[in-house]
Amino acid sequence: MNISSLRNQFPALDQHIGDYPLVYLDTAATSQKPRQVLDAMAHFLTTDNANVHRAAHTLSGRATASYEAVRDKLKAFVHAGRREEIIFTHGTTEAINLVANGLKHRLNSGDVILVDSAAHHANLVPWQQLAAQTGARVEAIPLTAELRLDTAAFEAQLEAGAALVALGHVSNVLGTVNDVNTLCAMARAKGALTLVDGAQAVAHQRVDVTDIGCDFYVFSGHKMYGPDGVGVLYGRYEVLDTLTPLLTGGEMIKTVSFTGTEFGELPNRLEAGTPPIVSVIGLGAAIDFINSLDRQAVLAHEHDLMARLRAGLEAVLQIRIHSPRDAAGAAPNSGAIAFNLGDEHHQDVGILLDQQGIAVRCGHHCAMPLMSLMGVKGCCRASIGLYTSPDDIDRFLAAVKEAAELLCP
Ligand code: PMP
Secondary structure, three states: OOOHHHHOOOOOEEEEEEEOOOOEOOOOOOOOHHHHHHHHHHHHHHHHHHOOOOOOOHHHHHHHHHHHHHHHHHHHOOOOOHHHHHHOOOOEEEHHHHHHHHOHHOOOOOOOOOEEOOOHHHHHHHHHHHHHHHHOOOEEOOOOOOOOOHHHHHHHHHOOOOOOEEEEEEEEOOEOOOOHHHHHHHHOOOOOOOEEEEEOOOOOOOOHHOOOOOOOEEEEEEOOOOOOEEEEEEOHHHHHHHOOOOOOOOOEEEEEOOOOOEEOOHHHOHHHHHOHHHHHHHHHHHHHHHOOOOOOHHHHHHHHHHHHHHHHHHHHOOOOOOOOOOOOOOOOOOOEEEEEEOOOHHHHHHHHHOOEEOOOOOOOOOOOHHHHHHHHOOOEEEEEEOOOOHHHHHHHHHHHHHHHHHHHH
């Protein structure tokens, strides 16, 4: 892989923060966007801009064709069975809320919703709301001492009965990868519905929802080199078709009168109102960009970067790494590594790194329950993308060493 020509496609990477060239290690929060994506959005707005689905005029026809073509791209990208199984939302958060709200009528008092202890709040709070509204109960799926999902405990929980299982695919904090194929198969065997939060997975690995065997898979455009404002809900048709719409109004109806409304069919039934059209167009360009790369080479490149990050951080005595080491029987960590510098406040570390142009994220990362399992209020996270270079990692490590000497000599 030619990293420098790849990096040249990301204009935002080419800048200085003060005197220092930017080192962007916050891709897990949002990825930078290649020129191809920026150009596609600008082109759409300058030449094809119109609302979709509703008009006889040419511009609207072009906009609708481009918008719907992205649905087809996504169907292929995640290996869905039908294009109607792809629903555009405004992000992962909305997609999970859509599912949680839509399942309200299927859950009963006493039902159990099992949620990954490493889940992002987006994959926990909507289930808590659903539980509060239905009398169902949210139970955490425990993690092992090294912070991987505890499969034996999960099996026992399933044995006791669960209506729904909400899993992360890749942890946005630790970078650990759940074996979602196995976990979803276990859940399915016990009759539980499954939702997988793929927000941190889609940019890094091939995703095949049919192979995973989940009922729902959700992700955001902005974490996969696309724009913000758009997310995707994949739902297995038979289950998706039973969801009560979260939003009602235009676009999602068949007929409306003052005596009542008949809803339309999938996918429009779950896409009320004007969708995020230009963001969908940008997401389509992001998929084209990803598909144009040798994904095996990207995987290998990112794996090397993660190994370099880990080894470098392990060499700094004062650093406490929270992400478990790669282990036999588990997929290697992907995208992110979490650490603290001694007992120093994570924010102080972030500020010191920023002074050298290095962007990492420090905080609870929308995973407060995981923070308590880690025994911290917050931590630092370095996260990579396909444009990250070995030099980025080395500059980050040198700055971490300096911060360690300064803060805890
Ligand atoms: N789940 C995970 C694992 C995430 O990393 C994020 C974003 N940090 C979300 C959900 C929420 O995504 P969004 O803010 O795009 O809705």
